Amino acid sequence: MAGQNQYNSRTLSTYLPSDTKIFALGGLGEVGKNTYCIECNDEIIIIDAGVMFPDDSLLGVDYVIPDYTYLIRNQKKIKALLITHGHEDHIGGIPYLLKVCSISDIYASKFAAGLIQKKLEEHRMSNRAVIHIINKDSRFTSKYFHIGFFDITHSIPDSYGLAIQTPNGWILSTGDYKFDLTPIGSNADYQRISYMGEFGIDLLMSDSTNSEVPGFSISEKTVAKSIDEIMEKTKGRIIIATFSSNVHRIQQIISAAIKFGRKICVIGRSMENVVQIARDLGHIKAKDDDFIEPTLLDSYQANKLCVLCTGSQGEPMAALSRIANGSHRFVTIIPGDTVVFSSNPIPGNASSVNGVVNNLTRLGAIVLTNSMLNNLHTTGHANKEEQKLMLQLVKPRFFMPMHGEYKMLRMHADTATEVGVPADHIFICANGDILVLRNHEVYMCDTNRIQTDDIYIDGNDSSGIATAVLKDRQVLANNGLVSVIVTINSQNNTILCRPNIVSRGFIFIKEGQELLRDAELVVYKAVRRKMAQKTTFGEIKNCIRESLEPYFYSKTHRNPIIIPVILNHIDGQALRKR
Ligand SMILES: [Zn+2]
Numbered sequence: 001m002a003g004q005n006q007y008n009s010r011t012l013s014t015y016l017p018s019d020t021k022i023f024a025l026g027g028l029g030e031v032g033k034n035t036y037c038i039e040c041n042d043e044i045i046i047i048d049a050g051v052m053f054p055d056d057s058l059l060g061v062d063y064v065i066p067d068y069t070y071l072i073r074n075q076k077k078i079k080a081l082l083i084t085h086g087h088e089d090h091i092g093g094i095p096y097l098l099k100v101c102s103i104s105d106i107y108a109s110k111f112a113a114g115l116i117q118k119k120l121e122e123h124r125m126s127n128r129a130v131i132h133i134i135n136k137d138s139r140f141t142s143k144y145f146h147i148g149f150f151d152i153t154h155s156i157p158d159s160y161g162l163a164i165q166t167p168n169g170w171i172l173s174t175g176d177y178k179f180d181l182t183p184i185g186s187n188a189d190y191q192r193i194s195y196m197g198e199f200g201i202d203l204l205m206s207d208s209t210n211s212e213v214p215g216f217s218i219s220e221k222t223v224a225k226s227i228d229e230i231m232e233k234t235k236g237r238i239i240i241a242t243f244s245s246n247v248h249r250i251q252q253i254i255s256a257a258i259k260f261g262r263k264i265c266v267i268g269r270s271m272e273n274v275v276q277i278a279r280d281l282g283h284i285k286a287k288d289d290d291f292i293e294p295t296l297l298d299s300y301q302a303n304k305l306c307v308l309c310t311g312s313q314g315e316p317m318a319a320l321s322r323i324a325n326g327s328h329r330f331v332t333i334i335p336g337d338t339v340v341f342s343s344n345p346i347p348g349n350a351s352s353v354n355g356v357v358n359n360l361t362r363l364g365a366i367v368l369t370n371s372m373l374n375n376l377h378t379t380g381h382a383n384k385e386e387q388k389l390m391l392q393l394v395k396p397r398f399f400m401p402m403h404g405e406y407k408m409l410r411m412h413a414d415t416a417t418e419v420g421v422p423a424d425h426i427f428i429c430a431n432g433d434i435l436v437l438r439n440h441e442v443y444m445c446d447t448n449r450i451q452t453d454d455i456y457i458d459g460n461d462s463s464g465i466a467t468a469v470l471k472d473r474q475v476l477a478n479n480g481l482v483s484v485i486v487t488i489n490s491q492n493n494t495i496l497c498r499p500n501i502v503s504r505g506f507i508f509i510k511e512g513q514e515l516l517r518d519a520e521l522v523v524y525k526a527v528r529r530k531m532a533q534k535t536t537f538g539e540i541k542n543c544i545r546e547s548l549e550p551y552f553y554s555k556t557h558r559n560p561i562i563i564p565v566i567l568n569h570i571d572g573q574a575l576r577k578r
């Protein structure tokens with residue numbers, strides 16, 4: 001693909017310690033686990049440490065994090081972890097990173113710091129790192145890097161972009177952003193962004209989430225108006241669900257409720273946490289007596305109430321799902337309640353959300369979801385025209401789309417060519433690809449990559465053992481399980497009775513009876529042959545697997561997990577060996 005006017009066409013086969021290297025351990029080719037690194041000589045700066053939420057195929061996995069091996073091996077070089085904002089896909093990996101890698105200094109905005117602190121307390125790790133609070137006037141300085149922060153608008157307060165001076169040139173990272181000319185909360189710092197553009201940015205790294213969405217995103221003020229209207233016109237109770245991190249939205253809901261004489265009842269742990277932190281930091285303005293405890297819901301008139309809850313994504317354990325299936329401790333749907341989703345389902349959650357909507361409707365609720373007509377939600381990410389504006393303000397010499405799946409990165413690259421960035425100055429990278437900034441020129445290294453992978457977190461385990469467990473679960477889900485019980489006497493090397501096979505999720509038992517009986521015979525013959533010689537339990541187990549796997553595959557085209565169980569009867573005493 002090399003040649004003029006192609007993406008990724010400027011390549012290098014080697015780089016020097018003194019070059020500035022830019023790479024991602026997570027965030028490229030996916031929406032989630034954002035972890036970008038910038039390295040020069042003996043220094044590494046990490047930007048964000050996020051998690052990704054698993055899709056349905058990852059049965060039982062709680063989170064996905066990047067493989068931190070490179071950072072563990074280069075721990076001594078790590079100078080700081082800089083956090084752009086407090087969303088989980090940017091801070092959720094911090095406890096797991098700190099567990100394996102010592103990082104003494106984290107720099108984060110006030111609100112993100114509050115969330116990180118809470119997270120570290122939950123993991124009993126509060127003393128692992130010092131969190132430095134940054135604002136738009138802060139500077140981070142090390143031997144090779146000088147980094148400044150600028151205000152950006154996003155769906156969580158205190159979001160920053162970064163301007164990074166390195167010995168080889170300037171990098172600007174937008175962080176997650178949108179342009180909203182009438183935002184709730186802070187404005188993007190247009191002046192500073194364009195000043196930096198004027199000054200000369202060598203490489204722009206920019207948010208690609210909404211690359212495929214044309215036009216400008218709607219303003220948070222438009223959403224505010226819609227919520228006001230609902231609060232005013234609705235006759236009964238209002239139950240409203242949104243992302244707990246979307247503090248500006250929560251503020252609007254609370255303000256609207258107060259304005260129309262409704263008391264607010266906050267339900268769901270993450271919502272309670274965020275409302276508390278945001279009130280402490282002054283992002284949410286409300287008085288104590290604007291809120292009521294859930295136990296008091298029945299003592300207020302329906303049109304004087306607004307329940308604010310989690311579960312806008314149909315998460316099964318969240319408040320709204322419990323309300324919808326009638327299992328919530330305090331909230332029971334009364335016919336005539338209005339339930340508002342001030343959110344859009346994240347791709348992958350649509351069917352869960354649908355299930356919740358149906359259940360609520362069945363119980364007699366009027367359910368309002370976001371649409372073109374009612375503006376109950378807006379995105380926190382730049383649409384295509386906003387991405388163009390960013391490119392126009394910064395006028396970067398080189399461009400790397402970030403924060404997105406491959407097609408989003410690709411669309412963003414195409415958009416950049418539309419505003420005049422030459423294609424051969426654009427790099428669509430994957431996690432682990434290394435961009436080299438050398439004397440204001442950017443190249444992609446075509447011979448070397450950083451090791452990257454997905455690590456699955458199940459509960460509190462981050463050792464990667466969960467990864468093996470998960471593979472078993474996938475085999476179980478796709479192929480089922482077969483357990484083979486063989487009873488032997490190891491003293492005289494005999495099989496005492498016909499092997500017994502039990503299966504779950506493998507074949508429909510009634511139709512499979514014959515197959516399983518034949519399989520028992522296959523095992524019997526194989527084990528008898530094996531036991532004619534001197535053998536061990538381990539060998540017998542392998543023999544069982546080796547005889548059954550090809551047999552089952554030839555008959556069913558499935559590879560179930562096979563668990564041999566050997567019962568050893570010696571002098572009438574049963575020793576069960578697995
Ligand atoms: Zn974000």
Ligand SMILES: [Zn+2]
Nearest residue numbers: 087089090176
């Ligand atoms: Zn993000």
